[in-house]
Amino acid sequence: MAAREYFTEHRRLWLGLCSFFFLVAAWELVLTYIVPVNPFFFTKPSLIADAFKEQIQSAKLWHDLAVSSQAFLWGFSFAVIVGIPVGLVMGWRRRVEYSLDPFLTALYASPLVALAPLFIIVFGVGVLGKAALVFLLAVFPFVFNAFAGVKSTDSLLINVIRSFGGREKDLYLKVILPSTMPYIIAGARLAIGRGLVGIIVGEFYAASEGIGFAILQAGDTYRLPDMFVGIIILSLIAVGLTELMRKLELMVAPWRASDEAR
Amino acid sequence: MASFIKARDVSLVFKSKDRQPVTALSNFSLDIAHGEFVSIVGPSGCGKSSFLNILLGLIRPGNGEIHLNGTRITGPGQERAMVFQEFGLLPWRTVTANVELGLELKGIAPAQRAERATELIKLVGLTGFESHYPHELSGGMKQRVGLARALATEPEVLLMDEPFAALDAQTRDLMQMELLQIWERTKKTVLFVTHSIEEAAYLSDRVIVMTARPGRTKDILKIDLPRPRDYEMRLTPEFNDLKLHIWEVLKEELTSRG
Amino acid sequence: MKLKNFYTEHESFILGTGFIVFLLILWESIPLWYTLPKGMALFFTTPSDIAAAFHRLLLNGELEKHFYVSAIAFLAGLGLSIVVGLPLGLVMGRSATLDALLDPYVTASNATPRIVFLPLLILWFGIGIWSKIAIVFVGAVFPLLINTYVGVKNVNQVLVNVVRSFGASEWQLMKIVVLPNSVPYIIAGLRLAIGRAILGVVVGEFFGSSQGLGYMIASAATNYKVDVVFVGVAIFMALSVILTLAVKQLESRLASWRPETAKTF
Ligand SMILES: Nc1ncnc2c1ncn2[C@@H]1O[C@H](COP(=O)(O)OP(=O)(O)O)[C@@H](O)[C@H]1O
Ligand SMILES: [Mg+2]
Numbered sequence: 124m125a126a127r128e129y130f131t132e133h134r135r136l137w138l139g140l141c142s143f144f145f146l147v148a149a150w151e152l153v154l155t156y157i158v159p160v161n162p163f164f165f166t167k168p169s170l171i172a173d174a175f176k177e178q179i180q181s182a183k184l185w186h187d188l189a190v191s192s193q194a195f196l197w198g199f200s201f202a203v204i205v206g207i208p209v210g211l212v213m214g215w216r217r218r219v220e221y222s223l224d225p226f227l228t229a230l231y232a233s234p235l236v237a238l239a240p241l242f243i244i245v246f247g248v249g250v251l252g253k254a255a256l257v258f259l260l261a262v263f264p265f266v267f268n269a270f271a272g273v274k275s276t277d278s279l280l281i282n283v284i285r286s287f288g289g290r291e292k293d294l295y296l297k298v299i300l301p302s303t304m305p306y307i308i309a310g311a312r313l314a315i316g317r318g319l320v321g322i323i324v325g326e327f328y329a330a331s332e333g334i335g336f337a338i339l340q341a342g343d344t345y346r347l348p349d350m351f352v353g354i355i356i357l358s359l360i361a362v363g364l365t366e367l368m369r370k371l372e373l374m375v376a377p378w379r380a381s382d383e384a385r
Numbered sequence: 386m387a388s389f390i391k392a393r394d395v396s397l398v399f400k401s402k403d404r405q406p407v408t409a410l411s412n413f414s415l416d417i418a419h420g421e422f423v424s425i426v427g428p429s430g431c432g433k434s435s436f437l438n439i440l441l442g443l444i445r446p447g448n449g450e451i452h453l454n455g456t457r458i459t460g461p462g463q464e465r466a467m468v469f470q471e472f473g474l475l476p477w478r479t480v481t482a483n484v485e486l487g488l489e490l491k492g493i494a495p496a497q498r499a500e501r502a503t504e505l506i507k508l509v510g511l512t513g514f515e516s517h518y519p520h521e522l523s524g525g526m527k528q529r530v531g532l533a534r535a536l537a538t539e540p541e542v543l544l545m546d547e548p549f550a551a552l553d554a555q556t557r558d559l560m561q562m563e564l565l566q567i568w569e570r571t572k573k574t575v576l577f578v579t580h581s582i583e584e585a586a587y588l589s590d591r592v593i594v595m596t597a598r599p600g601r602t603k604d605i606l607k608i609d610l611p612r613p614r615d616y617e618m619r620l621t622p623e624f625n626d627l628k629l630h631i632w633e634v635l636k637e638e639l640t641s642r643g
Numbered sequence: 644m645k646l647k648n649f650y651t652e653h654e655s656f657i658l659g660t661g662f663i664v665f666l667l668i669l670w671e672s673i674p675l676w677y678t679l680p681k682g683m684a685l686f687f688t689t690p691s692d693i694a695a696a697f698h699r700l701l702l703n704g705e706l707e708k709h710f711y712v713s714a715i716a717f718l719a720g721l722g723l724s725i726v727v728g729l730p731l732g733l734v735m736g737r738s739a740t741l742d743a744l745l746d747p748y749v750t751a752s753n754a755t756p757r758i759v760f761l762p763l764l765i766l767w768f769g770i771g772i773w774s775k776i777a778i779v780f781v782g783a784v785f786p787l788l789i790n791t792y793v794g795v796k797n798v799n800q801v802l803v804n805v806v807r808s809f810g811a812s813e814w815q816l817m818k819i820v821v822l823p824n825s826v827p828y829i830i831a832g833l834r835l836a837i838g839r840a841i842l843g844v845v846v847g848e849f850f851g852s853s854q855g856l857g858y859m860i861a862s863a864a865t866n867y868k869v870d871v872v873f874v875g876v877a878i879f880m881a882l883s884v885i886l887t888l889a890v891k892q893l894e895s896r897l898a899s900w901r902p903e904t905a906k907t908f
Contacts (some may be wrong), residue, residue: 138743164767218658225659226666232887233880234841237857240849240864241872245686319756324846327761328861335759342762350763358755365754441808461810473805477823477900486819487809518900538809 166347174348175355184337184356191333194250195322198257202314205258206265207307213266214273214303231263236324243329253325253333260321261314268310272303305376312368319361388416389574390440390542395449396599397435409435411599412449417576419454419541422568424577424585426631427595427603428638433578436600437544440576441467453542463491466535470547472527474519480506480530481515487538505533508567525556532564536571545577549584561588562616569613582631586610587619592631597638604634688869693877696870705859710878712855713844716772720779721840727780728787728836729829735788736795737813737821753785757839758846765851775847775855782839790832794825826897834890841883 147168154160154167162170178184213220239256246252280298289297326335338353397410409432417423425433438444440451442461451458453465466487474483484502493501506512509529519527528548535543549557561584568575579585585592589608596603608627610618618624650657671689673679679687700706735742735749761778768774802820811819848857856875863871 135739135743135746138740139747142744143747218654221655221658222662224655226663229880229884232838232883233876234838234845234883235876236842237845237860237876237879238872239846240861241686241869244864244867316754316756320758320842323756323758324849327758327846327850338759339762342766345766347766354755354759354763357759358751361756362751362754438804443804443807461808463810465808467805467808469801469805471801473799473801475802475805475820475823477826486806490806490809490811490815490819520901 162347163345164347166351170348171351171355174346174352178349178352187332187334187337188356190250191253191322191326191335194253194325194333195257195318197250197254198259198321199261199314199318201254201258202261202265202318203311206262206310206314207269210266210269210271211273211303213270220270227263227266231267235259236320239321239324239328243325248329248331253322253330256325257318257321261318264310264313264317265307268306268313269303272306273299275306276302301376305372308368308372308375312365312372315364315368316361319357323357387418389419389421390415390417390451390453390576392416392436392440392451393449395436395439395446395451397432397439397444397446397448408599410439410446411601413595413601414449415593415602417574420572420574422575422577422588422590423593424579424589424591425593425595426579426582426585426635427600428597428635429580431595431598431638432600433595434546437467437546437576437578440542441465441544463538464541465544466538466540466542467544467546468528468531468535468548470550472519472524472531472551474527474530474534476519479516479518480511480522483519483530484533484537486534491538501537502533505537508536509533510563523556524552525560528552528560532567536567536573541574543573543575545575547578547580550580557584558616564588565614582628582635583619586624586627586631587614594631594634594638603638606631606634685867686869688873692870693873696868697874697877700871700874706874706878709854709856709859712772712852713848713857716775716779716847716855717840717844719772720776720843721783721836723776723780724782724784724787724836724840725833728784728832729791732788732791732829733795733817733821733825736792736825737817742792749785749788752781753789757781757785758842761846761850770851770853774851775844778847778851779840779843782843783836786835786839787829787832790828790835791825794828795821797828798824827894827901830890830894830897834887837886837890838883841879841886845879 151168154165160167160170209223213223236256238259242256242259243252246255276299280302281294284293284298322333323335323338326333327339330336334353334357338350338357341347341349341353392413392415395410395413396408399407399409401407413432413436415423425436427433435444439446440458442458442465445459453462458465475486478486481499481502484505485498488498488501503515506515509532511526511529511533514522514526519530522530528551531548549560552560565588575588577585577588586608592606592608594603594606595601606627610624610627667690671691673687674689697706731745735745757778760781761774764777764781765774768777798821802824803816806816806820844855845857845860848855849861852858856878860872860875863869863875
């Protein structure tokens with residue numbers, strides 16, 4: 124009885140878990156007993172699990188991750204350092220907004236990843252080329268979200284602070300910053316996704332190490348389990364970072380709860 | 386009194402995921418005669434909306450049953466229509482298309498629908514606004530559309546859930562007068578939920594005061610004021626005595642819960 | 644005086660285009676005041692060179708050929724993602740069970756940059772149109788699915804009650820309330836999906852193709868034909884901007900019932 128009630132209360136979670144285990148089991152069973160697996164074309168969970176165990180113990184995986192992370196962090200940090208101030212200034216200064224908006228909007232809407240081959244050729248296959256690509260892709264969410272954050276500041280609140288004798292400093296600290304922070308973190312969430320695209324494409328295009336390269340190489344040599352391991356690890360990193368940003372968003376702006384689903 | 390609407394021992398419990406079950410109604414009974422105008426007042430959360438939703442056929446009671454003209458209510462039906470507090474207009478439909486909603490779902494042909502909609506739009510005084518969208522209307526106008534939509538399918542029972550609560554005081558007074566005129570002309574049976582004692586006393590033949598949750602009938606007061614009623618009547622001592630009486634009954638329920 | 648009025652009235656337009664024109668002129672004039680070192684000159688091009696390359700590629704028909712290939716992959720992949728994502732989003736929004744069953748995959752796939760699947764898709768579908776359609780599809784389907792889902796979930800319960808109270812069936816409820824309510828969300832999803840689809844085309848053609856604009860860019864880069872790279876990039880930029888504007892147009896067309904302030908989100 125208690126178990127049953129527990130199930131109905133956490134129905135969603137249980138259904139999700141069941142669906143996952145059912146899929147994995149079906150995948151395994153079908154490829155073991157019904158259709159023999161063609162190892163150059165497909166693989167099955169038990170083989171992926173073996174490869175996973177092996178890879179976690181190998182130094183290569185950790186080296187690849189370190190290489191990719193380094194490029195990602197450089198590009199991402201520069202995106203923060205450049206993107207947020209530009210967005211803030213755009214939000215504060217009308218003329219700056221007018222001047223930059225069409226140009227940056229066009230860039231933001233464009234698949235700038237198309238510049239990847241050029242970037243790799245100009246900046247090289249090492250950290251610099253990939254970091255430059257990550258920067259290029261990740262900077263715009265920071266610009267536009269910081270901009271939107273400043274713009275969304277309620278002018279009534281500014282008047283309230285002024286009416287209590289608040290100074291310029293108070294305006295920034297008590298109104299503009301708190302209302303801009305959630306936007307910037309939401310921007311960071313978008314930027315993470317775009318930055319990862321930069322890393323992956325950069326490493327697909329030309330690299331001799333890194334997680335993207337490892338996935339590509341596994342594919343080129345028909346080591347499907349290794350390829351799946353790479354994809355799963357990248358997926359876990361992406362989900363982890365995205366969730367982290369969601370938590371952070373809730374932390375700096377608990378009043379917004381999750382009214383925005385996107 | 387022959388009852389047109391007869392509710393017997395209606396109970397309703399809401400079971401929600403992470404909270405205690407809420408008993409919204411417990412053994413709630415009521416009788417309404419044909420053509421009668423009855424109001425329900427009661428503390429908020431006592432189950433008034435829930436009762437209207439049961440009557441409308443949107444939720445099933447856990448216990449008890451409701452009969453309308455001798456037939457048990459098991460789901461939505463043409464003889465009942467509701468006017469909602471939040472208006473409930475489809476924002477992507479024009480006034481006309483909103484009024485036509487019930488007719489459309491009944492399968493009435495477009496030409497007849499349009500004719501009937503025009504008639505009702507005129508009845509509620511919105512002629513000229515047929516092709517406006519809800520966001521272009523004031524609150525009072527929106528509720529006129531809500532009323533026209535409810536009347537369009539010619540229901541015998543009109544359910545109104547705090548229909549004027551979102552309106553400003555003057556619009557509210559105006560809408561009350563117009564509602565009375567329409568009621569006197571069409572002779573619908575009306576069940577009207579409100580927070581306002583004054584509104585209940587002014588409009589109704591009888592006022593039902595409900596207890597705090599779980600909702601039950603606390604008292605039923607007959608309003609023996611002559612009809613047609615007008616605004617001036619609300620300034621008479623008799624009217625004020627009635628209001629005071631309702632207030633005294635209601636007050637115990639409001640304070641009993643803190 | 645008149646000039647000043649003109650300026651204040653059109654300030655945003657003048658500053659916006661002015662800035663872009665300024666950047667272009669600056670870029671064009673770099674060789675005039677700065678001699679690039681040998682190594683860098685190889686990677687350098689000017690707007691006029693790019694325009695000339697564009698003209699040349701247009702005349703010899705190469706651009707048309709590549710464009711056509713890219714457009715097919717884009718349209719097929721995006722079309723497929725609409726056909727799959729939209730109904731699935733609607734159904735997941737209405738059925739709690741299906742939602743719970745599919746949610747793990749949707750959430751995980753959406754957070755993962757779908758581009759990592761490219762080597763796998765190339766392995767399965769080979770180099771050519773099919774792997775491109777597949778990568779466009781996996782890129783574009785999730786924003787559509789998720790936005791449709793959110794639109795369905797956000798439907799106002801009062802409206803559902805209104806329509807139910809008139810005896811509507813689940814199908815009528817879908818048609819009268821749920822679907823119209825989701826339209827703005829679906830269009831926002833479409834805007835995202837178009838961006839993802841273009842990304843898929845570009846990257847798909849870098850690796851899994853011997854034709855198309857993405858291929859043109861990649862092969863030009865390998866041969867240091869920087870002007871051709873920029874022709875490709877500029878075409879993708881122009882297409883993205885045009886499509887984004889078209890969707891915005893569609894949005895305001897379909898949403899005439901909404902107050903002005905709520906139109907963008
Ligand atoms: N769908 C629901 N799920 C859970 N509880 C509900 C639901 N609807 C109403 N309730 C609860 O039932 C009680 C009665 O609600 P309602 O009928 O809306 O009251 P009223 O209209 O008299 O203010 C309230 O305590 C409310 O919180
Ligand atoms: Mg209520």
